Amino acid sequence: MPPVGAALWRSLRAHQVYGANTDVGKTIISTVLCNAVQGQKQQAAFLKPVSTGALDDADDQHLQRYGAGTLTKCLYQFDDPVSPHLAAKDKFVPRDDDLLASIHTTLSGWARSNIDFALVETAGGVHSPGPNGNSQADLYRPLRLPIVLVADSRLGGISSSISAYESLLLRGYDVSSVLLFRDEYYQNHEYLRDYFQKKSIPLVSLPAPPARPSQLDADSQLRDEEAMLSYYRKSAKQSEILRLLEEMSVNNTERIQRLEEMADRAQELIWYPFTQHQGMKAKDITVIDSAHDDYFQTFGSTTSKDAQGELRPTFDGSASWWTQGLGHGNPELSLSAAYAAGRYGHVMFAGAVHEPALALADNLLKTIDNPRLTKVFYTDNGSTGMEVAVKMGLRASCDRYGWDASQEQIGILGLKGSYHGDTIGVMDCSEPSTFNKKVEWYRGRGHWFDFPLVKMVGGSWKVEIPSELQAELGENVDFASLGSVFDLSQRLESATAQRYKDYIRRTIEDLVQRQGAKFGALILEPVILGAGGMLFCDPLFQRCLTDVVRDHPELFSTNAPAPKQSPSWSGLPIIFDEVFTGLYRLGRRTSASFLGVHPDVAVNAKLLTGGLVPLCTTVASEEIFDAFSSTEKSDALLHGHSYTAHAVGCTVAVDSLKTMAQLDTDGSWDAYRTDWSSSSPTTAEASTPDVWSVWSHGLLQDLSSADSVESVFAIGTVLSISLRDAAGGGYNSNAAKGLQQKLAVGGDQFNVHSRVLGNVLYLMSSVTSKPESLREMERLLQSALV
Structure with a gap:
């Protein structure tokens, strides 16, 4: 089922x-509004998606009888006068997606038929379940229609009305108006008018409708119908109702006008990240009205000539810069955030503690399952978390080896193409590149190894050795499956592993002993180097690099102690930047597990909060922690942020980790695992079921054989496509622009918002993406590359 656009x-x-x-009078209010529209010589329509009870009492039948010509429709009628989830039991039940699609199709048809005004009426209260048992507030959220809230005029109605409003607000709805009946005894309308007036939401109160006769014989039924017709004629002419309809019309027009102006205003006011503004035009800016699940609702990416609407579903192909894990507008995470905001707001953290921070620290340590790591340090984002990690690593090394960083330069070891953030400190932990070489304070302190890449070319997996290293590391090697690439228990015994280790050891010896370099930490992005171009490093090379560093501390200092058993660090502190690759992005709890390495410091962000709010953790070993312990305050880790360990982020992160752990074990990803294990020509893949991707194995084989494609890979939620470029590729390449533009046009169901890194176009899903959405994405890709 294709995704539904916002309406x-x-x-x-x-x-x-x-x-x-x-029983608050939704249908009567709907009838009043439709009568008023019809009285203005405009056409009104009424849609009841799900109706329960006898057909004679159905809400759409009431509109047919009293709606003054209102067009009516009911999509699903169930006979039992109970909640839809009970009425639909043991009957054909439409899927939520099917129900939404039917609503959108109906409204689109009415738009083509020049209907002026339409109401879509829910059943029961805000959280009454739909046919599949899901709250209506969540069920109908993808449509994000502006809301007419019918408040409760009865005893207790003030509370229920405000609660209903807040439930809608938490889910991103716009409540455009509130209506209710006047009750002179309870006077809820007076209280609620003041309440909603403060929120600039108009409230209209109507006289209560005439009471129905207790017994309906033919005469009393006729009198009842005449009384209701009279009630509707009078109510529909009330000035407040007419003003409200005018306001609804103005709001609709102004909403579209705001969307039309947003790109131009943004170009005037906003300085975008990672963007060269020279030559940039307003049409290049994606206008996002809202987001839900895997999709933005974008304006201006489609025409309205087919009356599909002004908004189009656009697949968030970069997972919003790698943050999305549990989908946009996730109601559970939103409620977690609201709870923490209501309980704490933000509270000072230095020298204090609150339950969310403590719970997250405990949960995260169990999730990472690294016996070395014992202490959790909180920061705001991946870059600042890496700043802390670098401080930790350098202090520990200088403390152990007696180095004075104020008198001599201490560098880091890493890989070419590494990227750890945009703050000044961690910029120096990467080689000169487009990201940093024009930053005036950049110095680049360290050595970065070139390394073999994993890729699929022409339907086969291979480890490709850089041409300048083939004399030392050997020729390219083909593999039967991606699982066999990660079979390090076998590969560590190979001649390739020995060549890797010899090359690494000789390089470090030359740097330290002959060139006099000093290194304070080894910093790696495990498995995939993200911003550097989606570089899939041979896991054997990263494993050999960590082994050489740990097994040979004498390489770094003549007074280095002999290697100790874990959890003590040896050689250099090993820091894993898992900001991008950690917490199920690659299909496992940690990307370190692919290497069989327990780092001394690990940094996580992005998926930590499921994509809702910024938060980062830098987790360290007890020995690293002890390097900052002394009687002097100045020896402490003097780093912090005003919003350190903010309660909202910590609470959301706890729930995010819990949800992802459940997905890992409840079978949600079994179909993907089966696809990858069954696609292997050997049994090796079947023995490593955690090497898998949400992107189908067949897709990779097809794409890797396309004429315009140099190579591809996929793992977990990540898909990377390297396009051929006669100029050699790299960050400044435009080779992937054509593919990006084709995806932006999209197909009949949706288009795709994607990012490129030079000649590399990558796509990323959330961990909750629906298989049908991913398969449609794959069809778009294959079509675009033909």
Whole structure:
């Protein structure tokens, strides 16, 4: 089922009617509004997605009888007068996606038919379940129609009305108006008018409808119908109702106008990250009205001539810069954030503690499952978390080896193409590149090894050795499967591993003993170097690099102690930057597990909070922690942020980790694992079921054989496509722009927002992406590369 776009049309003013409770008069309010529209010589329409109870009492039938010509439709009718999830039991039940698609199709048809005004009425209260048992507030959220909230005029109605409003607000709905009946005894309308006035939401109160006769014989039924017709004629002419309809019309127009102006205003006011503004035009800016699940709802990426609407679903192909794990607008995470905000707001953390920070530290240590790591340090984002990690590593090395960093330069060891953030300190932990070489304070302190790459070319997996290193490391090697690339228990016994280790050891000896370099830490992005160009490093090379560093401390200092058993660090502190690759991005809890290495410091961000709020953790061993322990305050780790360990982020992270751990064990990813294990020509893949991807193995084989493709790889949620470039590729290449533009046009169901790194176009899903969305993405890719 294709994704449903948010519902917005220029000609059709569509709203959704929610009730603060059951039996609050939603259908009567809907009838009043539709009568008023019809009285203005405009065409109104009423849609009841799900109706329960006798057909004679159905809400759409009431609109047919009293709606003054209102067009009516009901999508699913169940006979039992109970909640939809009970009424639909043991009957054909439409999937939520099917129900949403039917609603959107109906509204689109009405827009084509020049209907002016439409109401989509829910059943019961805001959280009454739909046919599949899901809260209506969540069920209908992808449509994000502006809301007409029918408040409760009865005893307790103030509380239920405000609660209903807050539930809608938490899910990103816009409540455009509130209506209710006047009750002169409880006077809820007076209190609620003041409450909503402060929020600039108009409230209209109506006289209560005439009471129905207790017994309906033919005469009393006729009198009842005449009374209701009279009630609707009078109510529909009330000035407040007419003003409200005008306001609804103005709001619809102004909403579209704001969307139309956003790109131009953004170009005037905003300085974008990683963007050369020279030559940039407003049309190059993606205008996002909202986001839900894997999709942005974007404006201006489609025309309205087919009346599909002004907004189009756009797959978030970069997972919003690698942060999205559990989908946009995730209601559970939103509620977690609201709870923490209500309980704490933000509280000072230095010398204090609160439950979310403590719970996250405990949960994270168990998730990472690294016996070396014992202490959790909180920061705000990956770059600052890496700054802390560098401080930790350098202090520990200088303390152990007696180096004075104020008198001599202490560098780091890493890999070419590494990228650890944009703050000044960690910029120096990367080789000169487009990202840093024009930053005036950049110095680049360290040595960065070139390394073999893993890629699929022409349907086969291979480890490709850089041409300048083939004399030392050997020729390229083909592998039967991706699982066999990660079979380090076998590969560590190979001649290739010995060549890797010899090359690494000789290089470090030359740097330290002959060139006089000093190194304070080994810093790696495990498995994939992200911003450097989605470089898939041979895991054997990274493993050999860590082994040489740990097994040969004498390489770094003549007074180095002999290697100790874990958890003591040896040689250099090993820092793993898992900001991008950690916490299930590659299909496992940690990317370190692919290497069989327990780092001394690990940094996590991005997926830590499921993609909702910024938060980062730098987790260190007890020995690293002890390097900062002394009687002097100045020896402490003097690093912090105003929002360190903010309670909102910590609470969301706890729930995010819990949800992802459940997905890992409840079978949610079994189909992907089966696809990758069954695609292997050997049994090696089947023995390593955790080497898998949400992107189908067949897709990689097809793409890797395309004429325009140099190589591909996929692991976990990541898909990387390197396009051929006669100029050699690199960050400044434009080779991937054409593919990016084709995906932006998209197909009938959706288009794709993606990012490129030079000649590399990468795509990334969340860990909750629906298989049907991913398969459609694959079809778009294959079509674009033909």
